[in-house]
Amino acid sequence: MAESWIILGGTSSMARAFARAVAERGCAVFLAGRDMDDLKATAADCRQRGAPLAEALRFDARKPEGFAALIARLEREEGQINAAVFVGSMPDQAAIDADPALIDGVVADNFTGPARFLQMLATVLEARGGGTVVGVGSVAGDRGRLGNYVYGAAKAGFHTYLSGLRNRLGRAGAHVLTVKPGFVDTAMTWGLEGMFLVAPPEKVAADILRAVDRRRNVIYTPFFWRWIMLIIRTIPEPIFKKLSV
Amino acid sequence: MRWKTTEYTGWGRALRARADLARPERQSALARITAQAPAPAIGQLRSYGDVALNSGGKAIDMTRLDRILGFDEENAVVEVEAGVRIGDLGLAFAARGWIAPVMPGTGFATIGGCIANDVHGKNHHVVGSFGQHVVEITLLQQGRRRRLTPEKTPDLFRATVGGLGQTGVIASAKLRLMPCPGDMMVLTERRIDGWDEFLAMLDSSRANYTVGWIDATAKGARLGRGILEEGEITSGVSPTRSRAREVPFDAPQWALSAPVVRLFNEAYFRRVPAGGRTTVKPISAPFFPLDRIHNWNRLYGRRGFHQFQCVVPVAEAPALRRMLERIANSGLASPLAVLKRMGEGRGGYLSFPMEGYTLAVDFPNRPAAVALIAELERMTEEAGGRIYLAKDALTSPERVRRMYPEHEKWLKAVTRADPEGHLITDMVRRLKLRSA
Ligand SMILES: Cc1cc2nc3c(=O)[nH]c(=O)nc-3n(C[C@H](O)[C@H](O)[C@H](O)COP(=O)(O)OP(=O)(O)OC[C@H]3O[C@@H](n4cnc5c(N)ncnc54)[C@H](O)[C@@H]3O)c2cc1C
Ligand SMILES: NC(=O)c1ccc[n+]([C@@H]2O[C@H](COP(=O)([O-])OP(=O)(O)OC[C@H]3O[C@@H](n4cnc5c(N)ncnc54)[C@H](OP(=O)(O)O)[C@@H]3O)[C@@H](O)[C@H]2O)c1
Secondary structure (H helix, E strand, C coil): CCEEEEEECCCCHHHHHHHHHHHHCCCEEEEEECCHHHHHHHHHHHHHCCCCCEEEEECCCCCHHHHHHHHHHHHCCCCEEEEEECCCCCCCHHHHHHCCCHHHHHHHHHHHHHHHHHHHHHHHHHHHCCCEEEEECCHHHHCCCCCCHHHHHHHHHHHHHHHHHHHHHHCCCCEEEEEEECCECCCCCCCCCCCCCCECHHHHHHHHHHHHHCCCCEEEECCCHHHHHHHHHHCCHHHHCCCCC | CCCEEEEEECCCCCCEEEEEEECCCCHHHHHHHHHHCCCCEECCCCCCCCCCCCCCCEEEECCCCCCEEEEECCCCEEEEECCCEHHHHHHHHHCCCEECCCCCCCCCCEHHHHHHCCCCCCCHHHHCCHHHHEEEEEEEECCEEEEECCCCCHHHHHHHCCCCCCCCEEEEEEEECEECCECEEEEEEEEECCHHHHHHHHHHCCCCEEEEEECCCCCHHHCCCEEEEEEEEECECCCCCCCCEECCCCCCHHHHCHHHHHHHHHHHHHHCCCCCEEEEEECHHHHCHHHHEECHHHHHCCCCEEEEEEEECHHHHHHHHHHHHHHHHHCCCCCCEEEEEECCCCCCCCCCCCCEEEEEEEEECCHHHHHHHHHHHHHHHHCCCEECCCCCCCCCHHHHHHHCCCHHHHHHHHHHHCCCCCCCCHHHHHCCCCCC
């Protein structure tokens, strides 16, 4: 059966690895984002790797007025529609401390922008009675930390939104997967201090696809972050507030 | 663009560099970097010595620019970003009936690296070198984008192919593919008992893919014994991709000591039955035999290793035999030793290939091996041959000048292309390649 994936944040290397993996399975791929030249290059690559159709589409998380056109384009495709959200931004916490107005953008990129889009898509998935939504959050959303708590807060909001969306779409036969990556070797983390156990984007993409196949609800990738975060979450607040982890 | 300060090495790990690396993931970011902070490009660091190192400077890691941008089936021309790995291109297209005409012994090498070293494959005697199949190169020179073709910009093209990255950063390229019947290979392996037989067999081989493994520990009557591999691509599509293994840590010193290597080589030789054998394998196995073990370079321990690779004219085969004798008597060689007949095909001023025989041998990085390699280089030069810069960490500026007669033409083009020397690397400094 025909299957399409819309991939939001298609310029991320994690998204690129995921797009290739679904292209190799013969799915149609729509790469959505702001850098059209780059999205077109990845679309061409997906076609060479087996996608019967691969297109670049304009998507800016901060401009929801453009979302309807995207939804309309997807509705023209027959069969199952799936979505994967890789959109996100993580400015330096120090920059946010200096300019609190940056918070709005972080929340729009990591949470409200993608959520508004998925809210519109949800109706389509319900009407078709199926489909999968992958939302990439972050381990940073599991607990607010000194180094990136605004980003973490936006991701936490997104996690909670995805859990509710799962609850809603499950009734219509569609599925929602929440992905919480640890450190991944992408443009976002290149050259940052304090990175450890950094996973290649291909590994994350493979984990996501396996979880999609198995209809998992929430995954950590690589898996050991589940245990790391379990420890981080169990530290009592009076102690945690003094740590800089 | 954020820069990451890190230590890195070539494949041989004998030389190290500390530098600031940028790793653009899109073409616009690459263009910005080359305009604002021009620096040499690096690929998958599969070159052995210091050709890709830039101590105390900057470098642009190209590995994330790895997309296949299009395929013009009518002309068999594929367009790729420079960071595409040659093995990935091979796998993506072989099942569709097309193959890259030239593939080096590792599938990890990037298209940019294959062009910059004008690499050769097991079929060099038939199709020539990598650069001869490149129809267009998109080169970035301080933010300026240029399209090079062999017809319209022959000089800069020949300075870029095999040009060690000194003319600019290759952003993407168009290559002509070759039709192939599938992604399997019929491989015939034969034991060869000695040197003369080896040369005779290499000379008379009619196969498209021919390479010899040589037991560089065998002496006397057995000198030059080994295994001749001949391959032809055949139909069928391989069902599975085999999983790679890792060498998780640096091996201790004895791992590749003389007795271990002798035992290994004896077993490797006897693996092929006395009467030879023919098997059918997915192409990745014979093309990239070592890629199944990731980081096998760590077997040599923290001090690393050197590969000596030379080519000498056909008539100088006796000199090559004397070199092999020296190697065998030294007891320093590792199991990795390859003998091959080369054709004359070469694509650039500093390309390695010439008609003749090429010998490649790995040595652990020890003072005795370094001295032996110096001796082998001298013998190569005397025989009118040359050594391969993609493998070199040890040779001298004077020797390279004498081995590469077109160096002057290269230098002229490079001086024009990068007048301020932004692209200079450790090798270029060590071998004084950019001074007249
Ligand atoms: C196991 C093994 C087997 C091999 N077998 C063969 C063989 O059979 N035949 C053969 O010819 N070689 C062989 N090699 C050598 C290898 O193919 C070459 O060294 C090749 O150049 C490596 O490519 P790379 O992407 O790793 O480049 P790197 O080693 O990272 O860089 C090599 C050079 O290319 C330049 N460069 C890289 N990318 C660009 C770019 N985008 N723009 C401009 N310059 C660039 C660098 O500046 C540097 O000068 C082998 C190596 C190994 C490890
Ligand atoms: N790297 C890690 O260690 C890590 C860990 C946990 C979670 N994550 C999450 O993984 C996802 C992918 O990140 P990455 O590491 O691959 O980093 P990245 O390369 O910075 O990817 C972020 C993606 O979000 C897009 N984006 C940002 N703001 C946007 C906006 N307003 N409108 C549309 N697109 C926008 C970017 O597009 P542009 O190209 O247009 O900027 C880019 O495609 C993100 O959600 C990130 O938070 C990353």
